Amino acid sequence: MTQVSSNPFTIQVQGASTQTGLTFPSNGDAPTTAFVAFQFLNVHQNGLPIWGPNGQGTTFIWKVKYRQQTGYYTCFFWGNNGTFYWYPGGHGGGVNSYYGCHPYPSSGDGTGTNHNFEISCGRGADHVTTRAGGTHPPIKDNATWYTQALRTIRNPDGTKKHIFYVKLPSTANADVIEYTVAAADGEDNPPNPSVTFGDAPWDTGTLSGRSLERLSGTLRHIKIFNRALSEADTLAEAANNALVTSQGQASVWWMKINPKPDDLLCDAGTGRNPVWGGPTRATLWTG
Numbered sequence: 001m002t003q004v005s006s007n008p009f010t011i012q013v014q015g016a017s018t019q020t021g022l023t024f025p026s027n028g029d030a031p032t033t034a035f036v037a038f039q040f041l042n043v044h045q046n047g048l049p050i051w052g053p054n055g056q057g058t059t060f061i062w063k064v065k066y067r068q069q070t071g072y073y074t075c076f077f078w079g080n081n082g083t084f085y086w087y088p089g090g091h092g093g094g095v096n097s098y099y100g101c102h103p104y105p106s107s108g109d110g111t112g113t114n115h116n117f118e119i120s121c122g123r124g125a126d127h128v129t130t131r132a133g134g135t136h137p138p139i140k141d142n143a144t145w146y147t148q149a150l151r152t153i154r155n156p157d158g159t160k161k162h163i164f165y166v167k168l169p170s171t172a173n174a175d176v177i178e179y180t181v182a183a184a185d186g187e188d189n190p191p192n193p194s195v196t197f198g199d200a201p202w203d204t205g206t207l208s209g210r211s212l213e214r215l216s217g218t219l220r221h222i223k224i225f226n227r228a229l230s231e232a233d234t235l236a237e238a239a240n241n242a243l244v245t246s247q248g249q250a251s252v253w254w255m256k257i258n259p260k261p262d263d264l265l266c267d268a269g270t271g272r273n274p275v276w277g278g279p280t281r282a283t284l285w286t287g
Contacts, residue, residue: 057228158183
């Protein structure tokens with residue numbers, strides 16, 4: 001194990017030979033009704049409101065490899081830990097104040113077997129069009145690692161921009177999805193704000209109350225910042241195990257480079273440590 005020092009944190013980073021990660025089940029895997037996710041609860045009261053403290057944005061970085069499955073995927077969501085349709089009188093049956101990035105079925109429903117990367121945000125919409133005007137289907141061979149990031153930015157007019165980098169270090173237009181929601185969107189906290197990795201938090205625990213939206217793959221190298229890092233800083237943080245930028249050091253909210261099912265303690269010592277959403281956990285991946 002190598003010790004990496006970066007002001008103001010001293011971080012222990014495991015060597016490449018001891019990389020670990022979390023392997024999450026696919027839709028339909030037993031136990032079929034289990035909610036398999038780790039969560040940060042009440043994030044709006046713990047330094048991570050939806051658009052960051054004082055609207056300064058957020059940045060999420062992660063590495064993931066996907067397996068083929070039918071239907072919806074989840075990598076992570078900032079959103080309600082409960083019903084998806086909590087927003088009274090809202091568009092789309094009451095949907096508001098959430099975002100997430102993952103593959104989305106081209107059929108638009110739970111029967112789809114072909115997928116494109118998307119930003120899920122706004123009022124129940126799914127945005128798959130890249131800056132180049134096409135789509136970006138993921139490779140789902142359980143071997144291809146993607147380094148990905150999401151930056152959310154509150155614009156001066158109150159609108160909020162989401163920028164999803166699907167294949168870092170590339171920032172080419174064909175590898176970036178960008179979508180801006182209205183100023184009125186995301187201004188109300190859901191009943192139970194959470195950040196959830198591995199499964200969708202909507203009406204958790206019952207097949208009748210939600211569609212299965214599991215990760216179906218392996219996740220590691222996660223960094224969360226409670227501000228919108230610059231694109232250059234995002235690229236640098238995505239490429240390194242340590243915190244290597246001054247903005248990253250100042251705004252790290254949680255990071256875990258080599259997570260294990262029984263070890264999700266923050267590498268940066270923030271004291272923000274998630275909990276598993278139920279008795280069934282992801283399994284250990286070792287590289």
